[in-house]
């Protein structure tokens with residue numbers, strides 16, 4: 001087909017989740033509604049007629065089409081041309097489509113074909129779904145009833161369980177990637193889209209498909225698990241965290257706050273939600289992956305029991321410690337469901353909070369975790385940092401460009417110089433696991449030349465629209481001048497809980513590959529928006 005103008009437009013559904021996976025790093029111009037789409041009306045691979053554009057995201061555009069031989073509706077996802085600059089990207093895209101097509105689960109969209117256009121642009125063909133994604137649902141309807149969210153969450157958890165067994169980690173679970181349709185009289189039947197594609201985007205940005213590049217951080221802000229922000233080893237439990245965040249979003253319209261190892265346990269905005277569901281979400285959203293559900297199936301099991309209104313035992317998994325007897329009892333009465341939290345669960349919750357606080361206050365460097373009960377994805381996540389670390393640069397520190405723009409020098413800053421806070425002696429030991437519980441006021445040392453401007457520019461460009469207030473970023477460099485991911489803190493006044501905007505800022509800083517003065521603590525204030 002000529003053109004492959006998938007960066008053109010057509011109707012694009014609004015998503016409250018904002019960004020596509022890693023599209024924060026993109027400098028692509030905004031989509032314009034008046035760009036003609038040369039794919040429309042054409043025939044792909046001799047048998048798929050492209051009828052209309054359904055929308056586009058970070059990876060490519062999706063079209064409604066028709067299988068001409070079978071006369072069946074299909075949907076086609078076509079990779080964006082800018083990814084075509086990478087000679088290997090089409091192959092990786094197809095490889096992911098091939099892997100995802102093997103998942104074969106009722107709640108995973110069925111991929112029926114994949115290939116390349118004449119000019120080398122990759123595509124895959126899916127069953128065409130009639131309905132809308134959950135981002136559109138929550139935008140239109142606002143917070144959903146908890147019973148619906150439990151039903152939706154269980155289906156996604158089952159889809160994830162099947163994918164993880166198949167060795168596929170989604171890496172970008174969010175409402176926009178979960179499609180809602182009506183099937184068998186169920187108006188909330190869910191199909192999960194885009195398995196594995198976030199990895200392809202990351203590979204295209206950060207180099208090799210081995211995905212061990214320093215600085216690569218995949219996912220969508222607000223749904224990214226804390227261990228990814230910290231640059232620690234990660235596994236399928238990043239999807240469990242993301243599903244917890246998705247359910248929180250559906251229940252409240254808001255993303256859960258993130259602590260990133262700071263300031264004690266987060267407060268989920270779930271007061272109107274039954275305690276059983278709160279307990280489930282706290283476990284799915286546990287800061288430490290070892291305290292999360294070990295498998296998506298375990299999470300699905302608890303959601304199923306909650307929905308059934310029978311006695312529910314929150315599966316204790318490996319952590320928090322096992323307790324005997326029902327942890328949570330759900331009973332039906334004339335007024336509906338009622339919940340009793342048993343002493344063991346109460347104890348487990350309190351212990352969980354203690355664990356949260358402990359790890360939060362230590363800004364802990366967690367050991368790599370292995371998935372429990374499912375085979376690990378043989379391909380490491382892009383966020384894993386390879387060992388050994390890069391060599392420490394000789395002082396004075398050199399500001400290297402942000403990851404997505406390797407050739408660009410740090411830009412000049414039109415902004416006022418950063419404000420620095422009061423002094424603190426450098427940490428005696430740069431090991432983040434030995435960091436003091438709550439950092440003392442940071443050092444009043446100058447930032448490396450150019451780097452604050454680079455950070456600030458990146459934040460303004462990629463997160464600026466959502467800001468409207470003063471933000472203070474704090475972070476520490478390790479003994480080799482690398483940023484300690486778990487040390488990054490975004491402050492708005494005295495508040496350290498993160499919303500979308502602050503999470504985006506932290507992400508930009510975390511993924512930057514700037515080199516800092518070894519052992520320094522930095523504070524950078526700016527007014528954004």
Ligand SMILES: Nc1ncnc2c1ncn2[C@@H]1O[C@H](COP(=O)(O)OP(=O)(O)OP(=O)(O)O)[C@@H](O)[C@H]1O
Nearest residue numbers: 020021054055056057058059062075126128129133
């Ligand atoms: N199989 C399908 N059938 C019908 N609509 C689909 C199908 N797959 C995707 N869509 C819709 O097409 C639109 C574009 O999908 P796309 O995956 O490109 O968007 P996105 O999820 O926002 O992007 P990304 O995940 O790449 O960031 C969305 O509205 C999505 O709901």
